[in-house]
Amino acid sequence: MAAxxxxxxxxxxxxxxxxxxxxxxxxxxxxxxxxxxxxxSFTSSKLLPKWKFVGLDQYERLWDTRxxxxxxxxxxxxxxxxxxxxxxxxxxxxxxxDQKIRFESAFRTIxxxxxxxxxxxxxxxxxxxxxxEFGVQGIVRSLGWQSFxxxxxxxxxxxxxxxxxxxxxxxxxxxxxxxxxxxxGIDQDIWKASRVDGIPAWKTYVFIIIPMMRPxxxxxxxxxxxxxxxxxxxxxxxxxxxxGIATEMPAKYVYDYMFGGQNLGQGFAASTMxxxxxxxxxxxxxxxxxxxxxxx
Amino acid sequence: MADLSTHLQxxxxxxxxxxxxxxxxxxxxxxxxxxxxxxxxRKSFSxxxxxxxxxxxxxxxxxxxPLWVMVMTSLKGMPEIRMGNIFAPPLEITFEPWVKAWxxxxxxxxxxxxxxxFWNSVRITVPSVVVSIAIASVNGYxxxxxxxxxxxxFFTILIFGAFIPYQVMLYxxxxxxxxxxxxxxxTGLVIVHSxxxxxILTLLFRNYFTSLPEELFKAARxxxxxxxxxxxxxxxxxxxxxxxxxxxxxxxGIWNDFLFGVIYTKPDLYPMTVQLNNIVNSVQGxxxxxxxxxxxxxxxxxxxxxxxISGKLFVRGIAAGAVKG
Numbered sequence: 001m002a003a004x005x006x007x008x009x010x011x012x013x014x015x016x017x018x019x020x021x022x023x024x025x026x027x028x029x030x031x032x033x034x035x036x037x038x039x040x041s042f043t044s045s046k047l048l049p050k051w052k053f054v055g056l057d058q059y060e061r062l063w064d065t066r067x068x069x070x071x072x073x074x075x076x077x078x079x080x081x082x083x084x085x086x087x088x089x090x091x092x093x094x095x096x097x098d099q100k101i102r103f104e105s106a107f108r109t110i111x112x113x114x115x116x117x118x119x120x121x122x123x124x125x126x127x128x129x130x131x132x133e134f135g136v137q138g139i140v141r142s143l144g145w146q147s148f149x150x151x152x153x154x155x156x157x158x159x160x161x162x163x164x165x166x167x168x169x170x171x172x173x174x175x176x177x178x179x180x181x182x183x184x185g186i187d188q189d190i191w192k193a194s195r196v197d198g199i200p201a202w203k204t205y206v207f208i209i210i211p212m213m214r215p216x217x218x219x220x221x222x223x224x225x226x227x228x229x230x231x232x233x234x235x236x237x238x239x240x241x242x243x244g245i246a247t248e249m250p251a252k253y254v255y256d257y258m259f260g261g262q263n264l265g266q267g268f269a270a271s272t273m274x275x276x277x278x279x280x281x282x283x284x285x286x287x288x289x290x291x292x293x294x295x296x
Numbered sequence: 297m298a299d300l301s302t303h304l305q306x307x308x309x310x311x312x313x314x315x316x317x318x319x320x321x322x323x324x325x326x327x328x329x330x331x332x333x334x335x336x337x338r339k340s341f342s343x344x345x346x347x348x349x350x351x352x353x354x355x356x357x358x359x360x361x362p363l364w365v366m367v368m369t370s371l372k373g374m375p376e377i378r379m380g381n382i383f384a385p386p387l388e389i390t391f392e393p394w395v396k397a398w399x400x401x402x403x404x405x406x407x408x409x410x411x412x413x414f415w416n417s418v419r420i421t422v423p424s425v426v427v428s429i430a431i432a433s434v435n436g437y438x439x440x441x442x443x444x445x446x447x448x449x450f451f452t453i454l455i456f457g458a459f460i461p462y463q464v465m466l467y468x469x470x471x472x473x474x475x476x477x478x479x480x481x482x483t484g485l486v487i488v489h490s491x492x493x494x495x496i497l498t499l500l501f502r503n504y505f506t507s508l509p510e511e512l513f514k515a516a517r518x519x520x521x522x523x524x525x526x527x528x529x530x531x532x533x534x535x536x537x538x539x540x541x542x543x544x545x546x547x548x549g550i551w552n553d554f555l556f557g558v559i560y561t562k563p564d565l566y567p568m569t570v571q572l573n574n575i576v577n578s579v580q581g582x583x584x585x586x587x588x589x590x591x592x593x594x595x596x597x598x599x600x601x602x603x604x605i606s607g608k609l610f611v612r613g614i615a616a617g618a619v620k621g
Contacts (some may be wrong), residue, residue, distance in 0.1 A: 013440035014523030018434045020448065022498060025491050026450045030457035033468035040467075046424040048466070096352055109604070110356045112611065113363075116603035117550030120569045123363040128369065128589060134382050138452050142381070169362065226459050233554040237573050254463040259559060264467065264538055271463035282459045 026070035034275065039266035049264055068270065071248045074160050078249075079228040080130045081164050086224055087217070089168065090175030095205060097176070098183045108180075112173035120169065123237030126166035126168035148255060153239055163238055165246055168230070175220060182216030183209070215220075218285060229274055250274050319562055356390050370394060370590035393584070394531065395593035402581065403574040413571030417551055417598075424489035425546040429539065432494055436501025437527050441513050447608050451498070452454050458495035471562065480562045488556050497542055500613075504538040505531060515526060541613040544606050548599040568595050 007246060044054045045099040063066050097104055114122065129135050132151035139150040152162030186209060210217075232251035240245045250270060258267030343395035365382050370393050372386040399409040406412075438444075439451055470479060471490060508531075516526045557567040566574070570593045576588045603610050 010575065012442055012444045015438040015444055015447075018438045018442075018445065018523070019444075021431045021490075022435045022454055022494065023450050025407075025494050025500070026457065028472070029491055030453055030460060030463055031467065033465040034460060035469045037464045047586055087444070093355065096348060099348060102346065105358060105607070107352050108611070109607065110359050113600065113603055116548055116599040116610070117596045118554065118569050118599070119550075119553050120573050121592050124572070124588065124592045125366055127576075128585060129362055129365055129383075132337075134377065134585070139381050139383065173359070233569075236554070237577070240577060251463055253452075253463070254466075255555075255559075258463075258467055261507040267463075268467070269359060271461065271466075274461045275464045278459055278461055282456070286456070 037268050038272050044176050045264040047262045058265045062269045067245050070245050071250045071253050075162055077274045086172055089172045091174040092180045094179035094183055109133040114170045115173045119233035121277040122166050122170040123234045127238050130162055178220050182213045191292045222285045230280050366589050366593050367418040372586055393586035393590040397587045401575045413568035416565050421550045423487045424550050428490040428493040428541050432497030433501045435498045437505050439502045440505035454495045482578050485560045488560050544610050545613045551598050
């Protein structure tokens with residue numbers, strides 16, 4: 001609004017004062033903090049940050065650590081399954097909810113309520129439901145099927161899927177809501193036209209509706225991906241990273257090295273890798289979304 | 297001026313909600329339209345409906361089972377849990393686990409139950425919500441109506457910041473707080489929550505204030521009102537819904553936070569989530585599953601109640617925060 005008039009620091013002063021917290025946050029914490037961490041990831045900081053440059057040593061050590069490799073592998077398995085299943089479940093549920101059903105708000109309330117709960121609560125509940133002695137496995141066995149085995153949290157090979165079940169329970173409702181908003185945003189005339197042409201509903205979904213919902217899908221993808229990289233509390237509460245190191249995650253590695261292991265350099269290097277992973281997802285998206293012009 | 301703002305309030309209430317016109321649009325599937333209009337009415341027990349509702353009911357059961365198990369387990373005594381089925385309702389209802397979780401459960405450090413964590417969480421959440429919303433709303437207003445040179449750049453950085461993994465900024469934040477002597481205090485944690493809540497809240501408020509008619513702002517300018525006066529007398533009264541949405545978002549977000557709580561406070565001041573995790577995952581003593589589940593429920597209760605009360609506004613909040621980004 002001020003663009004056409006001559007500039008001075010004191011024009012529009014109240015607005016600038018009001019924006020001070022934002023400017024400080026953006027510059028000091030977000031930019032400054034990020035650069036600081038990246039810079040110190042090239043040092044040999046242990047208990048306290050110390051500016052002793054060691055090049056890529058921390059990164060080499062990081063990628064040599066078995067625990068980090070397991071974390072990355074887990075993140076990939078968890079991330080891929082989470083993305084695919086979230087999208088499939090979210091979309092199918094949204095499509096079902098969009099059939100002009102009765103009690104829609106009741107169903108939506110039920111499907112979305114886990115999203116209001118914290119990851120800690122989610123993790124602890126599922127720890128209990130999946131408890132091999134008393135939970136699902138115990139009950140199926142007590143029904144007579146003695147050899148039934150379903151103990152994801154105690155079997156290192158499949159422990160990560162136990163975490164996945166909990167994460168899906170907590171997060172899929174949100175995806176359903178986003179997809180439903182997308183479906184509701186589609187022009188109803190498209191449905192009428194496809195019905196006039198006698199196209200079956202599933203074909204309309206696959207060939208017309210889904211391509212039209214691209215923007216919603218992309219936004220959802222970015223949101224889910226950013227959340228996947230950050231996953232921390234859920235693992236802490238549900239498995240504590242165990243059994244052994246079977247469900248370790250990068251975010252937990254960072255925390256443990258920074259605040260538990262007193263090996264700051266490792267923590268910084270690991271968190272920089274996390275940053276890199278997020279940037280690989282976010283930058284192309286930001287380019288596509290905002291690159292051409294700013295939508296107000 | 298008062299006249300103007302009531303008029304605008306009426307306007308603000310007609311601003312479309314997240315689900316526009318979908319119902320009014322009419323008979324796409326001709327499902328349950330009353331009256332003779334539209335296509336031939338279908339029987340409500342058609343195969344399609346049985347399949348549709350059957351699926352939805354099964355899905356709902358899956359989502360409800362953990363809540364059911366939590367409630368049932370928390371009402372049983374330990375002997376009954378060891379004997380049986382976690383899905384079965386208690387033979388003998390007892391509220392002892394709840395009392396114990398609230399006032400006696402041990403975290404390894406002390407044994408005064410979750411109540412301490414609850415009050416800590418209250419003391420963290422209330423100021424954090426107030427401060428973060430105050431800052432972000434003024435900020436969003438400045439960005440929507442008082443753009444100054446460079447404002448958009450800072451805003452873009454801020455939004456980008458929302459995607460940066462917190463892990464990258466954790467330690468610099470520790471240093472900053474230590475420098476000003478607030479590391480390990482409640483005030484420090486309030487600052488942290490205000491900072492990390494800023495991107496999404498600023499976005500929310502900016503989008504809302506931008507959607508208000510600009511004539512209104514211009515009229516007030518012509519009448520000689522300044523930055524703060526327009527904010528307090530015109531913008532605030534018109535934006536009650538968005539404040540409620542922001543509050544819901546922040547209360548649940550901050551109440552559910554674990555990472556910041558565990559890093560920026562000391563054991564005495566741990567919020568409820570951290571204390572809950574310490575109680576349940578503590579390795580000492582015999583596991584009391586009923587107490588654990590009562591404690592878990594107690595921690596989840598606050599956001600759950602907010603969710604159930606706010607309903608559509610909650611959905612609107614997350615949809616606005618998410619899709620518009």
